Amino acid sequence: MPRLTENERLRIIGMLEAGMTQNDIAQRFNVHRNTIQSLARRYRQYGITRDRPRSGRPRVTSHQQDNYIRLTHLRNRFQTASLTSRNIPGLRNIHPRTVRNRLREHGIRPRRPAIRPVLQQRHRQARLAWCRRHIRYTQREWTGILFTDESRFH
Known part of the structure; x- marks a missing residue:
């Protein structure tokens, strides 16, 4: 079943009763x-x-370890998930995929900054x-123009 918020579910029940x-x-x-x-x-x-609780795979990490993963990543954003997973205190080894999942649960997603030239005033x-010179171009005249300086092609 799609994720509906509690408020939406209650509104749906109200509509059914109406x-x-x-x-x-x-x-x-x-x-x-x-x-x-x-x-x-x-x-x-x-x-x-509400959905009834279901049995599922038990979590490998505790709440404290989840917070540790989050804080470690926020302190050192360029540390890899593999390195983070090796440094987590606890009894068992944690897979790097688990580290990525915990970071995603906290809304932290991997991003790499785009490398672009700095636009100066000139x-x-x-x-x-x-733009002012070409403001009166027609649709046909624009078809021959390709903007490549702002596109990121690799």
């Missing part, structure tokens, strides 16, 4: 009709809209002058 059809609600929330149907069934059976002035 007499709206499942198809109308599904279209309104942009979800499949089966999602609304299973939510209504869960509410009738258990009186709750560059900006030249660009503005060029």
Whole structure:
């Protein structure tokens, strides 16, 4: 079932109780009709809209280790996940993929800065002058122009 917020689930239950059809609600929330149907069934059976806890693979890291991974990465952003996984205190080795997953859970995603030339004032002035010279170009005249200085081709 798609992830609906608790507020959305409660609104859906309210709409069902108000007499709206499942198809109308599904279209309104942009979800499949089966999602609304299973939510209504869960509410009738258990009186709750939340997903019931499921068994799953136990977490390898504790909450403290998760925080340690996050803080270590924030202190040294260029440290690799492999190096971080080797330096985590604890009894068992942690896979670098686990480190990447924990960082993603905290909203930290790998980014590499784009290497671009620094635009100076004279560059900006030249660009503005060029734009003013070509402001009256037609659609046909623009088809022959290709801007390659701002695109990152590798």
